[in-house]
Amino acid sequence: MTFPVVDPATLDVVGTVADGDISDARHAVDAAHQAFRSWSRTPPRRRSEILHRAFELMIRDRDSLATLISRENGKSLTDAAGEVTYAAEFFRWFAEEAVRPGGDFGESPAGGTRTLVTHRPVGVAALVTPWNFPAAMITRKIGPALAAGCTAVVKPAAETPLTALAIAALLTEAGLPDGVITVVTTTDSAGVVGAWLNDERVRKISFTGSTAVGRVLLRHAADRVVNSSMELGGNxxxxxxxxxxxxxxxxxxxxxxxxxxxxxxxxxxxxxxxxxxxxxxxxxxxxxxxxxxxxxxxxxxxxxxxxxxxxxxxxxxxxxxxxxxxxxxxxxxxxxxxxxxxxxxxxxxxxxxxxxxxxxxxxxxxxxxxxxxxxxxxxxxxxxxxxxxxxxxxxxxxxxxxxxxxxxxxxxxxxxxxxxxxxSAPFGGVKQSGLGREGARDGLREFQETQYLSVDWPA
Known part of the structure; x- marks a missing residue:
């Protein structure tokens, strides 16, 4: 099954893509789960190199990506080119953050122990993005997920799936291993995302979209206490x-x-x-x-x-x-x-x-x-x-x-x-505009869990 992608400026069909279903959603998690152990153990420098290469490839293909965005989204070529540059910067920023994971070490107040604090990848992440910035909303999530050592399943908006597929192809060209990122294009958003939230192997949901949909996803995520980031509406x-x-x-x-x-x-x-x-x-x-x-x-x-x-x-x-x-x-x-x-x-x-x-x-x-x-x-x-x-x-x-x-x-x-x-700045809101931040060091932390090791340290 496929569905058409329509240019909202001309109403012409500009392409067709696979119409994924719940089975495809599960297969995507299979691939991400299988790839997670290897990817999470990949040295930060190697993850950084792949992200930086992806940045270079997006800049190389800026004009063609801008044309693609304009055709499926309708925005002006100036806006689209600006978006590609902005989107690519997330790959460059998180390439740099990948090799600075941070941590802490210190003596406990009572003495006798040392506390070692580390940050680990949260696991398989489900990334759900909107149509209005089809490149930037993808890279703003994929960049920190990959830098942290997570694998991901991605559902772009049905209105603008072509840009997501193009970016995924550039990541493959940059050297990203198979299964680390899988894009599922679909007209059944509720079915695909619901399957991910019901899958115990998915430990993270990052969503950008309306507040109404965000509330639904948060209720669903609460059933399994899934780590959630929500970038929602504004006024x-x-x-x-x-x-x-x-x-x-x-x-x-x-x-x-x-x-x-x-x-x-x-x-x-x-x-x-x-x-x-x-x-x-x-x-x-x-x-x-x-x-x-x-x-x-x-x-x-x-x-x-x-x-x-x-x-x-x-x-x-x-x-x-x-x-x-x-x-x-x-x-x-x-x-x-x-x-x-x-x-x-x-x-x-x-x-x-x-x-x-x-x-x-x-x-x-x-x-x-x-x-x-x-x-x-x-x-x-x-x-x-x-x-x-x-x-x-x-x-x-x-x-x-x-x-x-x-x-x-x-x-x-x-x-x-x-x-x-x-x-380089933490993007996000308060009240009904969402939970968490994207970009900056905060964006990396959204895809990490904190762990500390208490080490016996006799006086």
Whole structure:
């Protein structure tokens, strides 16, 4: 059985892949379990060399990988190329972390013993990734898993499986042994992932996706007490203070809102602009939005389609409801004459602070702007959300920006910049936005268990 992969910009079929089932899921675990003993005992330097070679191969193939991402995901070629570079960096970062596993040694307070602390690979890991960053979400999980000595079974999103298969092929070219990573493409996500969570040989689940699905997986993982990492939804606030550099704020807003057409968990959704800066900010921001070109990546467009017809209907409905509730469309880009799932980049103003659109993850190219004057009230609005992944603060006073950032319930805050993702930094959120961190040393620890040896040491 196979299923088609469709370009959301043209609605053309760009490829077909195997439609894996529960049996395939179990076979993948068989391979990962069999490979685990050897891989976990592979010297860290060798694991590092394979990861570094994979980094080099991704950079070598950057253009072809970017084209592949654009075809199955729809994002612009500029965004896709940027994603490949970012994704490859996780292989390079964790190649370096693989040879620095850390540990500790010391005398116990009572004396007579020494404590030796080590970190061991958690075991076979199940990695489940979304469609919006089909390269980066794969490497951000595979990189630390391999560096730690884990083997893995991987289920990419059904919308974008081709990139995952291409990266797996590059890992094989880099020298990764058979069975260490197995990709299962499928339209039966619940069946495949459920089979993994029911398999006693799987000791780790790392998931990136919606909070609703994350809750289901956590309940399932609890039955066997499976080590779990969850990178879930977001509803990022974007704060513009009265003393902000508006040119910098607009430039940051364009990145934070429109990267990947707003289809990012870190995307700015709620814009809180100080009342004294609103007119100037909206004019400059709106002018930049109107200049955005929308259409297929092959045409050189800056903004691609939404991932599906369902996503287009949802974003359309969300904006229509906001306008019906009092918001106003101040600026929009022009839609192309094309068959894909396109929605025009849109600026909404006069959005009430309690509007429904400010309480949900838009996941589309829509910026909803409200105004503020009182800082305490602003922070109440900002933190009145079940999500706490990313936030952005623009202020000309760095001390003030830092104070605001520390007061926000979010795992990551961009201060005077519209991008927070970095392989060397711990990516993750608080509240309903997830558990654990990806990237940095924290990302490696997510795939390790701590063990200590208590050694008799007579005085």
């Amino acid at each position: 990022a606030p974007f704060i513009v203070a009265d003393d902000a550099d508006l040119d910098a704020a607009v430039a940051g807003a364009m990145i934070a809102k429109f990267r990947n057409g707003g289809q990012a968990c870190t995307a700015a959704n709620r814009f809180y602009v100080h009342a004294s800066a609103k007119t100037a900010f909206v004019a400059r921001f709106g002018a930049a939005v109107e200049k955005l070109t929308v259409g297929p990546a092959a045409d050189g467009s800056a903004i691609g389609p939404l991932i599906s017809a369902a996503a287009l209907r949802r974003v359309t409905r969300t904006v229509d409801e906001a306008v019906a509730a009092g918001a106003r469309i101040s600026h929009q880009a022009t839609l192309p004459d094309a068959p894909g799932h396109f929605y025009p980049p849109t600026v909404l103003v006069d959005v009430p602070a309690d509007a429904a659109i400010l309480q949900e993850e838009i996941f589309g190219p829509v910026a909803a702007i409200t105004t503020w004057t009182d800082e305490d009230e602003l922070l109440e609005w900002v933190n009145d959300s079940e999500y706490g992944l990313a936030a952005y603060v623009f202020s000309g006073d760095l001390a003030r920006a830092l104070r605001l950032g520390e007061a926000i319930d979010a795992g990551m805050v961009g201060i005077n910049r519209g991008l927070v993702s970095d392989p």
